[in-house]
Amino acid sequence: MSIMQRLKEATRKQHEELEQAVDLMSETLSIEDYKSKLLKFYRFYSFIEPRLASFEWDLFGYDFPKRRKLPLLLKDLQSLDIMNEAKKLEGWEGLPDLNGSIGKAFGCLYVLEGANLGGQVISRHLKLRLGLDESNGAAFFSGYGKETATAWKEFGIILENFASEYQNDEEIISGANETFEGFARCFRETYVLDLKI
Numbered sequence: 001m002s003i004m005q006r007l008k009e010a011t012r013k014q015h016e017e018l019e020q021a022v023d024l025m026s027e028t029l030s031i032e033d034y035k036s037k038l039l040k041f042y043r044f045y046s047f048i049e050p051r052l053a054s055f056e057w058d059l060f061g062y063d064f065p066k067r068r069k070l071p072l073l074l075k076d077l078q079s080l081d082i083m084n085e086a087k088k089l090e091g092w093e094g095l096p097d098l099n100g101s102i103g104k105a106f107g108c109l110y111v112l113e114g115a116n117l118g119g120q121v122i123s124r125h126l127k128l129r130l131g132l133d134e135s136n137g138a139a140f141f142s143g144y145g146k147e148t149a150t151a152w153k154e155f156g157i158i159l160e161n162f163a164s165e166y167q168n169d170e171e172i173i174s175g176a177n178e179t180f181e182g183f184a185r186c187f188r189e190t191y192v193l194d195l196k197i
């Protein structure tokens with residue numbers, strides 16, 4: 001089985017659970033719900049992206065600066081006027097501890113890149129339900145937009161190449177499992193947003 005197939009199998013249950021915890025597809029989703037969930041995404045990405053940035057992705061043909069999601073999140077926080085709330089969430093210490101392991105970091109990337117697939121479904125819902133798009137608060141979920149399928153395919157090739165050299169699928173898989181765990185923890189930890197609206 002390829003590493004991409006193995007990862008999908010090994011994280012299927014965690015994905016299902018996270019999808020429920022994230023709960024962004026509700027028909028009754030309000031703008032307040034959306035803001036508090038977006039803040040949780042920010043809490044996670046502001047923790048994980050700086051850690052991922054310390055790896056030499058160029059060596060593997062992965063364009064990390066181009067694929068970062070924090071700039072999109074910051075744009076949304078600004079559009080929705082919740083930047084001050086977001087600042088209070090920085091410094092959250094969750095999983096995963098990548099331990100300087102490039103294998104684990106690739107497993108982590110699998111989760112973050114995969115999240116863009118769900119993002120396409122979510123962004124359609126946000127547009128219909130709340131009238132949001134990349135210009136007014138849903139840039140993060142719009143992600144790569146029309147390029148999503150291509151970006152996912154390219155990432156798959158990069159990861160397959162890496163895994164065949166690295167010869168340690170277990171470590172990559174444990175990086176993905178830990179990332180899903182960290183994400184779930186980030187969502188379980190409540191954050192009461194005082195929106196004053």
Ligand code: HEM
Nearest residue numbers: 007008018019022023024025110111114115117118121183
């Ligand atoms: C409401 C939230 C979510 C929905 C509705 C959702 C939905 C989806 C959908 C439709 C796919 C594509 C499945 C396919 O084409 O085979 C997908 C794939 C994926 N999603 Fe999610 N997702 C959600 C949240 C997340 C989150 C928060 C993460 C990670 C933090 C995530 C990680 C992944 C991964 C890694 C894949 C790739 C699976 C594979 O290997 O093919 N998803 N998701």
